[in-house]
Amino acid sequence: MPTQVAFFVEVLAGGLLAGVMYALVALGFVLIYKASGVFNFAQGSMVFFAALTFVSLTERGWNFWLALAVTLVVMVVLGVVIERTVLRPLVNQPQITLFMATIGLTFVLEGLSQLIWGSQPHGLELGIADVPIDWLSQKLNINISQFDIFAAFVAGALVAVLAVFFQKTRIGRALRAVADDHQAALAVGIPLQHIWAIVWAVAGFVALVAGLMWGVRNGVQYALTFTALKALPVLLIGGFESIPGAIIGGLIIGATEKLAEVYVGPMFGGGIESWFAYVVALLFLLVRPEGLYGEKHIDRV
Amino acid sequence: MSAVIKPKTDPILSVINIEVIYDHVILVLKGVSLEVLDGQIVALLGANGAGKTTTLKAISNLLRAERGEVTKGMILYRGERIDRSSPAELVKRGICQVMEGRHCFQHLTVEENLLTGAYTRGYIASGVREELEKVYRYFPRLKERRHAQSGYTSGGEQQMTAIGRALMARPRMILLDEPSMGLAPQLVEEIFEIVRELNRKEGVSFLLAEQNTNIALRYADYGYILENGRVVMDGEGRELAENEDVKEFYLGFSSAGRRSFRDVKSYRRRKRWL
Ligand SMILES: Nc1ncnc2c1ncn2[C@@H]1O[C@H](COP(=O)(O)OP(=O)(O)OP(=O)(O)O)[C@@H](O)[C@H]1O
Ligand SMILES: [Mg+2]
Numbered sequence: 001m002p003t004q005v006a007f008f009v010e011v012l013a014g015g016l017l018a019g020v021m022y023a024l025v026a027l028g029f030v031l032i033y034k035a036s037g038v039f040n041f042a043q044g045s046m047v048f049f050a051a052l053t054f055v056s057l058t059e060r061g062w063n064f065w066l067a068l069a070v071t072l073v074v075m076v077v078l079g080v081v082i083e084r085t086v087l088r089p090l091v092n093q094p095q096i097t098l099f100m101a102t103i104g105l106t107f108v109l110e111g112l113s114q115l116i117w118g119s120q121p122h123g124l125e126l127g128i129a130d131v132p133i134d135w136l137s138q139k140l141n142i143n144i145s146q147f148d149i150f151a152a153f154v155a156g157a158l159v160a161v162l163a164v165f166f167q168k169t170r171i172g173r174a175l176r177a178v179a180d181d182h183q184a185a186l187a188v189g190i191p192l193q194h195i196w197a198i199v200w201a202v203a204g205f206v207a208l209v210a211g212l213m214w215g216v217r218n219g220v221q222y223a224l225t226f227t228a229l230k231a232l233p234v235l236l237i238g239g240f241e242s243i244p245g246a247i248i249g250g251l252i253i254g255a256t257e258k259l260a261e262v263y264v265g266p267m268f269g270g271g272i273e274s275w276f277a278y279v280v281a282l283l284f285l286l287v288r289p290e291g292l293y294g295e296k297h298i299d300r301v
Numbered sequence: 302m303s304a305v306i307k308p309k310t311d312p313i314l315s316v317i318n319i320e321v322i323y324d325h326v327i328l329v330l331k332g333v334s335l336e337v338l339d340g341q342i343v344a345l346l347g348a349n350g351a352g353k354t355t356t357l358k359a360i361s362n363l364l365r366a367e368r369g370e371v372t373k374g375m376i377l378y379r380g381e382r383i384d385r386s387s388p389a390e391l392v393k394r395g396i397c398q399v400m401e402g403r404h405c406f407q408h409l410t411v412e413e414n415l416l417t418g419a420y421t422r423g424y425i426a427s428g429v430r431e432e433l434e435k436v437y438r439y440f441p442r443l444k445e446r447r448h449a450q451s452g453y454t455s456g457g458e459q460q461m462t463a464i465g466r467a468l469m470a471r472p473r474m475i476l477l478d479e480p481s482m483g484l485a486p487q488l489v490e491e492i493f494e495i496v497r498e499l500n501r502k503e504g505v506s507f508l509l510a511e512q513n514t515n516i517a518l519r520y521a522d523y524g525y526i527l528e529n530g531r532v533v534m535d536g537e538g539r540e541l542a543e544n545e546d547v548k549e550f551y552l553g554f555s556s557a558g559r560r561s562f563r564d565v566k567s568y569r570r571r572k573r574w575l
Contacts (some may be wrong), residue, residue: 176413
């Protein structure tokens, strides 16, 4: 393959795979927003908390699977506790109040994580090295990290599990019903609070997966909480209520960000990767304010 | 008279002198009492803003979600107080509300909508399939449309979906709010026919709020007329339909337009105390 083309493919693939990682974080936001209309600013610190808990347990000599299982339980319990203590008392309050509450929650969670586990950064290994795949480098002269591929598979599996859960199970159907119409859900006897607790628990699970993937990539450290900010442009593009939107949005952001950094960046002297995503998102908003897959409110009576 | 007289039965629902306040200050129901006997269709009539929806929501306990509160009186279902029960408990015990404006889950298919109605019955185990088939027997149109997204079905189909969804919980009592709203007369007739059939064959009691007094009184065994948060008149369906005041004000036999009941001499206001 000519080097130019190979290089382009490499950048594009790298970008798309990075996009998968963004989508992982965005998913957590979408779940909670869809079901309860709350923009959970604390999703980033949940990612951090999950990764830190897992890595701290493994560093204390816990077996990988045991640590994973225990962290999962911790995240689920955390989700339920947040619903009980923060959101339930605020039910029927304006959205901005709930949003503020999640900002408060962000700092509490960050403080709590560091109080329990300390504040030093950790490296995280899942047994899959973040190195280029030999075969691709040699044959096609394209460098793609095998960990990126692994992360993409994990994300794919996660989405598949969520899709089955939402489409095929009684609870999943109830979740979608609640997302559509709270009042009607109450009227048919779906207890909103249970459903919200379940959503927060699922968001905790998603945060764990995202935390592990990001932890391997960047180390488990305070900066992980900023992944939330990476998810924001993804949500602007994909719509706050759509799981496919989060994925497509992630891919678009990841790809344009990397391509722009490489091909457009030099014109500005580089360093545009960190904010270019927002430019894309804002431009996108001008064209489609509801996002790519934003819920179209069906207006038939 | 050859009309079948239904045997006198126990009340399935008694609303006793309830007062409802929204947002802690807005007094909307000012002492409403009514009764539904087991197996009856009872109509709750009245103009816009009379308090029909509020009464139904007080019974199904959906008021709290709207910052409303029952501050006086009590509500009995089969003789037991239910004013503190959650909507989910009430559904489990057999009271279901079909809300004004249908409120179907727009992004769910018709069949998924129906299945959500069985939520309180636990994991898909016994009888849900049969129940679904039964709903499809009453509403064959829903069977044809079962894979359609609810938001894209017609108003009549949505009304049927909403009623069918309530039926999935195997209710003994359905609170039906404005089923005729925005539907063509023929369709309204069709829906009321099905309500009657459900009442006769399945033994479901109905409390239905309607602005369409004419049709409601043709199907109801008993009716209450609500005005400004008070019951101003009640009686057997046929009796109300023949009442001069009701004719004048609610059945549109008057040229003077709608005035208030208060202005009529023959109108005796009934205070209903416990
Ligand atoms: N959530 C609320 N907060 C404050 N006031 C309310 C609320 N809901 C209803 N009301 C008021 O209560 C009164 C009765 O309303 P309700 O909806 O019960 O009437 P209705 O008889 O069902 O009318 P319609 O035929 O228009 O449906 C109205 O004056 C209305 O403005
Ligand atoms: Mg009403």
